Amino acid sequence: MTEIRVRDLRTADPEDTAAYAAVRRAAVPALLATAASVAYSCEHAHPDARYRALVAEADGEVVGTAQVGIAQDSPEPGQGFLNIYVHPRRCGLGAGSLLARTAEEYLAHEGATALYSWVLDTPRNRAFAARRGYRASRTAHFLRLDLARGGLPPLADPPPGVELRSAADFRDDPRPLFALDAETAADEPGDVTAEFTDYAHWLTETWRHPLLDHELTTVAVVDGEPAAFTLAHTDGASRYASGMTGTARAHRGRGLAKLAKNASLHRARAAGFAEAFTGNDSENGPMVAINQWFGYETYDTEVRHVRTIA
Template sequence: MSPRVTSELMTVTVRTLRTEDQAGVEAFARIRHIALPFLLFTPDSVAYDIAHAHPGARFRALIAEEDGEVLGTAQTGVVHDSPEPGQGYVNVYVHPERTRRGAGSLLVSAAEQHLASAGVTKSFSWVLDAPDNRAFAERHGYRSSRNAHFLRLDLANGKLPPLQDPPPGVEIRPASDYDADPRPLFDLDAEASSDEPSDVDYEFTDYEAWLRQTWQHPLFSPELTSVAVVDGRPAAFSAARTDGATRYGTVMTGTARDFRGRGLAKLAKNDSLHRARAAGYTEALTGNDAGNGPMIAINNWFGYEICATEVRYVRELA
């Protein structure tokens, strides 16, 4: 039975979103765009995430409805690629004009029941840094951990640093050059991502999962993803996603350990930004852990500005 809260004025229920529910998928993407405009969501990407989630992730997308109107959304699942078992997550976003109707609490409850049934004992959640949002998380037993920032750059009117010639032995190539065999980019992504600041340790070893969730994802743009190649080896990259219209985001920028300190990530990201602007994208988005000083410095150099902050919360599940 779906979780439900009722009063004389409303009936709110929560259910699992299915890919064949086109209206629900579109509502999910719309609410995420309204509540979290700093990340890219489209109906196609929402449906793809549901259909192609790793089986071990036990992934679910949930929607809360009031008499047929979708009020809120949640994504929940198991952190299946961590060496530490029993970790999961739930991220809840409610339409800002439909709060205080019980939708958020029902979504949290349904997600935590799902996580508990999957053996999860520790639940993580990202919460936008606003008093009401933080109070909501704390009322549900979550305690705050680390911070992260969303950043924005005006590609239409902002002034990008000029493109620079790479040093000898280095070339900048689009990721689409690796269409026939993207495995070298997986190896680079795995190494760079393993050093990202996080509450959770990851073992990034599943190439087939990476193909489905990164390379083949409908938002991913291999044409706008730039790779710094040193003596034939991918050494740094800036991975791009787009909404296919005006918005472009870099979701990972990193460098292999042997090549750090040479400015290669900055070269790759600058190339990607110039490619994006030339392709007609007008807004660039990205995110940084608040403790990632080197990447914050790079984004400041490009002219990105913080547009929102989110807080990582965690709760021990019974």
């Protein structure tokens, strides 16, 4: 009989973080995960997030993972999250159930009143969530673009008064990018509203994250101020992912986000990256249109589920 146990990830153990990342990549290939990025995210999580990374072991082998915590950047308290992934070849052992139970008990102890979870859009996964009392909410898609063999729209010159820069140009003072990220994140569709007010934590969580590529991250600047941007994440090998793309409210409708993302994708392809991934909330019409224009195709789908608890 297979023995399943759940424990905290050993963030100081490169083999453990590598095993965690491998399960994440196998379950959701569109998500970039490396041993270094997993360890960094755990070690630099905001203390108010009460973040835990859990692993499920089957006879000593890591077969499942869970990201668990409180959305500390939400103005509404008690918004918990748990995202659980089990290796596709190791489903049916009970690892997911034990991870969910452990995460739910922990979040209830930490004062969560609502539990949000992204669930892969398959009959098995949706049934798993329904059995635990979760109801389906919104849908999001993972999109993929073949950079190696696919085409990209031709590069266009920026309109008068607009300049394209990289995030590397803001290394001495990235605060203007923080302000732009905060404004655009506040307008993203979602179940849990986010308000970025902690600049120091943004520097740690976003600006210094090991997946962020400052050279490929591209910013459209108008009159010296960032007006639109696309954050570029890479795995250091062949895969590129858009971490966030957005435009300041005062500059929307001018095609600046499309301009920045196109420049970033062209430079990513020139640097040897073969695949580009991004995520799209199904209700975010402007970004859906932009990504269709680039030629992204739906790669996978997740459904946000929620459960309220006393």
